[in-house]
Amino acid sequence: VYAGLGIDDAGLFSPDITGAGVQMLRFTFTSDAGCRDSATQQITVWPRPTAAFSVLNPTCVNQSVLFSNASTPNANQLQQWQWNFGEGNSTITNTGSIVSHVYQQTGTIAAQLIVVTDSGCVSLPATRSFQIHAVPLVDFNLPVVCMPAGVAAFTNKSTIADGSAAQFAYSWNFGLPNAVSTLKDPVYNYPSVGTYAVKLKVTSKDGCSDSLTKSLTEVYPQPMANFAVT
Numbered sequence: 001v002y003a004g005l006g007i008d009d010a011g012l013f014s015p016d017i018t019g020a021g022v023q024m025l026r027f028t029f030t031s032d033a034g035c036r037d038s039a040t041q042q043i044t045v046w047p048r049p050t051a052a053f054s055v056l057n058p059t060c061v062n063q064s065v066l067f068s069n070a071s072t073p074n075a076n077q078l079q080q081w082q083w084n085f086g087e088g089n090s091t092i093t094n095t096g097s098i099v100s101h102v103y104q105q106t107g108t109i110a111a112q113l114i115v116v117t118d119s120g121c122v123s124l125p126a127t128r129s130f131q132i133h134a135v136p137l138v139d140f141n142l143p144v145v146c147m148p149a150g151v152a153a154f155t156n157k158s159t160i161a162d163g164s165a166a167q168f169a170y171s172w173n174f175g176l177p178n179a180v181s182t183l184k185d186p187v188y189n190y191p192s193v194g195t196y197a198v199k200l201k202v203t204s205k206d207g208c209s210d211s212l213t214k215s216l217t218e219v220y221p222q223p224m225a226n227f228a229v230t
Contacts, residue, residue, distance in 0.1 A: 002025060003027075055128055194219060
């Protein structure tokens with residue numbers, strides 16, 4: 001039989017009873033003839049590690065979502081991180097560095113992390129619930145531009161699946177240094193005939209963004225009027 005701290009009703013040593021620490025465990029054996037001997041051994045109960053992580057914003061569909069580990073070993077060293085991303089995808093890493101996952105659908109996700117120490121102790125799972133948000137679908141119309149005024153009126157056509165387009169933030173670049181705007185439908189005056197790469201970046205209320213670049217080629221010179229009198 002076993003004797004010492006942490007012996008349960010079945011006569012076996014249970015670390016759940018003692019908690020973490022060093023314990024002395026004695027085992028006594030008695031033969032059929034009544035002869036008895038015992039052995040004493042020191043046993044170390046390691047604390048369970050604590051799994052913890054955070055989900056970094058933004059959390060956008062079809063874009064990498066980043067997970068930052070914040071687990072603690074409580075004793076010895078963490079050796080393994082078991083990630084479950086909440087949609088049937090999982091991965092196991094041997095470092096606590098940031099990991100990423102791309103979600104294919106919007107909605108509520110519950111991700112989970114379990115960590116294991118080099119002494120073989122396994123944490124309870126840590127779970128975080130968060131939303132995967134829609135990403136703007138960026139589009140805009142290119143104008144026809146005539147010199148010498150060079151007036152270019154751009155029309156934004158961007159949309160988003162959750163219907164929150166009214167809360168978009170816009171960032172335009174008209175293809176020249178310092179030629180920028182944050183308006184929804186801006187007007188810019190080009191200085192000369194040419195081809196310009198116009199870029200629009202749209203950011204949603206949840207921080208999800210995408211961009212689109214179009215080539216503006218319809219920039220025409222001023223016509224020259226002339227006639228002859230006979």
